[in-house]
Amino acid sequence: MSLDPAVEAVIEEGRFAVLDLIRFDLPGKSAGYHRGGRQFTYNGLVYLPNRFLQPGNTVSALGTAVTTRTIVFSNIPVTNPDDAIAQIEAFNYQNSPVIIAHLAGTPDTNEVLGILASTVYEIDLVRYNEGAISGSERSLTLSIDLQPPGRSARGSTGVKRSMKEQQFDNLATDTGLEYVATNATIPEEWGQRSG
Numbered sequence: 001m002s003l004d005p006a007v008e009a010v011i012e013e014g015r016f017a018v019l020d021l022i023r024f025d026l027p028g029k030s031a032g033y034h035r036g037g038r039q040f041t042y043n044g045l046v047y048l049p050n051r052f053l054q055p056g057n058t059v060s061a062l063g064t065a066v067t068t069r070t071i072v073f074s075n076i077p078v079t080n081p082d083d084a085i086a087q088i089e090a091f092n093y094q095n096s097p098v099i100i101a102h103l104a105g106t107p108d109t110n111e112v113l114g115i116l117a118s119t120v121y122e123i124d125l126v127r128y129n130e131g132a133i134s135g136s137e138r139s140l141t142l143s144i145d146l147q148p149p150g151r152s153a154r155g156s157t158g159v160k161r162s163m164k165e166q167q168f169d170n171l172a173t174d175t176g177l178e179y180v181a182t183n184a185t186i187p188e189e190w191g192q193r194s195g
Contacts, residue, residue: 004114007104018116019103021047022071024084024123026091031084033073042103042112048083069121071100073142085142088126095122098146121146 003011010016021042023032032047034040040047050073078086101118105111125145 003116007114007116010104010106010113015107016113017105017107019105019112021099021101021103023047023099023101025097025099026084026088026093027096029084029091031082033085046082048080067148068124069100069146071098071144071146073144074140085144088142088144093123093126095124095149097121097149098123098144120149122149 007016019034019036019040021032021034021040023030023045030045032042032045033050034047036049038049040049073085080086084091098121099118100121102116104113104116106113123144124147127143127145129141129143
């Protein structure tokens with residue numbers, strides 16, 4: 001993928017700001033967060049400020065294990081009803097897409113010039129860690145483990161998550177693994193029948 005000419009120009013010039021955005025596409029709701037101090041709108045989505053956001057590092061793996069990334073939010077819960085991460089347990093979040101994007105902007109205005117890089121993940125696991133008591137409330141730190149989407153990204157792990165994913169990786173009409181979830185307990189006929 002090549003960079004937009006406007007982005008290449010500011011990189012060559014060496015004078016640009018990096019804007020880190022994280023977008024969650026949870027069932028029924030899209031939510032965005034960034035590391036700034038006020039709301040930021042990009043591509044029609046309002047990204048909420050979260051100064052405590054840690055975008056995390058990628059953890060490599062060998063063999064059939066997958067590369068993962070953990071992102072961290074603190075000060076959970078919050079009173080904002082639009083903060084989906086603070087209410088993540090209300091959503092069926094497993095395998096929901098997450099896009100981590102790094103944008104190039106002008107340093108003085110944070111006007112977006114283009115995308116430096118973006119990566120798509122899926123939510124694998126959500127963990128809570130208790131924080132210190134402030135007044136009468138205890139805040140939580142929320143860690144979200146991410147992994148690459150789809151079986152093709154996971155390489156040869158052989159894990160099937162859904163028929164839709166199987167069809168995405170192969171053909172739109174593929175039903176080859178339709179009975180994989182049941183074939184250990186229910187006898188299924190495969191291939192040609194003899195006699």
